[in-house]
Amino acid sequence: MKETFAKLSKLSPTDAEIATAISSGTTLKHNFELLLDPNINAEEETLELYIKTYRELYNSPVGISKSSIYFGVKDVIVKLYQHDINLVLTSNKGIVAIINALEYFGLREYFDLIIGDEPHVEKKSNPMIFTSIIAPRFNNLKTDEILIVGNTEIDITFGKEY
Numbered sequence: 795m796k797e798t799f800a801k802l803s804k805l806s807p808t809d810a811e812i813a814t815a816i817s818s819g820t821t822l823k824h825n826f827e828l829l830l831d832p833n834i835n836a837e838e839e840t841l842e843l844y845i846k847t848y849r850e851l852y853n854s855p856v857g858i859s860k861s862s863i864y865f866g867v868k869d870v871i872v873k874l875y876q877h878d879i880n881l882v883l884t885s886n887k888g889i890v891a892i893i894n895a896l897e898y899f900g901l902r903e904y905f906d907l908i909i910g911d912e913p914h915v916e917k918k919s920n921p922m923i924f925t926s927i928i929a930p931r932f933n934n935l936k937t938d939e940i941l942i943v944g945n946t947e948i949d950i951t952f953g954k955e956y
Contacts, residue, residue: 795829797857798848819946821886821917822848853890858898864945868901875904882907882928886917886948907931919952 795816799806807815807829815825826844851857874881881904885892889910896902909915909927916922929935942953 795825795848797851798844801847801851802844817946819886819918819944819948821911822888849888849891853888853894858894861895861898863899863901868899871901871904880906880932882909884909884918884923884928884952886911918948919955921955923952924955 795812796806806812811829815828818824818828822845823841826841826848830841830844871881883892883896883905887910889908889912892908892910893902896905896908907928909923911917915927942949944950944953
């Protein structure tokens with residue numbers, strides 16, 4: 795996030811403000827709405843410019859190299875996959891960023907379905923993600939056999955729906 799503000803020659807929010815926005819688990823657009831000065835002239839500095847700049851930086855080799863995954867996550871994903879457990883990844887991040895990150899960390903091959911921020915897809919925690927995309931893909935899916943893991947409030951809310 796800081797790099798986006800720097801590239802646009804704007805004063806960056808504090809680390810705490812950025813952490814709060816990101817931890818909400820909402821969309822990139824919402825994060826910038828939280829972080830941008832409400833007095834900004836929309837004609838001069840639009841959300842779209844910040845989103846485009848962020849994605850250019852984040853999806854670049856430099857951006858992805860600054861990413862990390864939690865300790866032990868790859869081992870758990872591999873073991874679940876080895877036990878024939880279907881893995882679905884849902885995120886409010888852009889689909890390109892998700893695929894790039896999965897490939898960078900050597901995790902792409904383990905997921906049966908990847909859902910990200912795309913025009914036709916609702917955002918987490920909208921139940922449409924489950925009812926219209928996930929459930930039809932896995933016909934024998936029983937809700938008591940689903941484990942939802944996440945690291946944001948949105949993930950917890952989404953998990954409670956099922």
